[in-house]
Amino acid sequence: MLILRVEDIDRDRCKPEFAEAMLEDLHWFGLCWDEGPYVQSARFPFYQAVLERLRTGGFVYPCRCSRREVLLAAGAPHEGEEEPLYPGTCREKGQKGTSCSSLPSFPDTHWRFRVPEGEMLFFTDGALGPQTAIAGRDFGDFIVWRRDGIPAYQLAVVADDADMGITEVVRGADLLLSTFRQLLLYRALGFTPPAFYHAPLVYDPATGQRLAKRHAALSLRQLRQSGANPETLR
Secondary structure (H helix, E strand, C coil): CCCCEEECCCCCCCHHHHHHHHHHHHHHHHCCCCEEEEEHHHHHHHHHHHHHHHHHHEEEEEEEHHHHHHHHCCCCCCCCCCCCCCCCCCHHHEEEEEEEEHHCCCCCEEEEECCCCCCCCEEEEEEEEEEEEECCCEEEEEEEEECCCCHHHHHHHHHHHCCCCCCCCEEEEHHHHHHHHHHHHHHHHCCCCCCCEEECCCEEEEEECCHHHHHCCCCCCHHHHHCCHHHHHH
């Protein structure tokens, strides 16, 4: 069963007309799905309930620093945009005094997941084989909820995968490190993680750059308008 999910939580990048064009292009391309489309921007109350579970369990803490990290956390990280290691400025504050579950949601406060520093994490990828990372060294405390009231990519996809019963995730190899963050969220929330397959990215043989809108790569819409055959593209 294939599920279509529109990951449109970043309001600055995602417009309704983009989603409509995507559906039209996917139909032309010949992709058929069994369920959906599910739209993340309509599921904020569900994500808030998941955040509250993390707060109650003491897995997250409020943080007011590093605006750039907050902005990057909203969407899936792209090549060259990997989150820098968080220095832990607000980590100790989140451990003192009142428990996270009773802390109010202050304006201009976002929520960061406290990783188990030094723990080695492991999973077997369907394409790349055994993968390991060390929490606190390869990645630090990461944002799960932005200060402007928007869930971060990591929280939204984990919550959706669990709620929709996703058993297999196929995505680009540039999201490999994000998988370790998500595995920690699955564990904290008591969810069973899906199997992962991180496919190699497609690169332009002339420039060596990955095919992406930012590098003026042809979109599916442009290929369609040029008269390309969808069966050949598939």
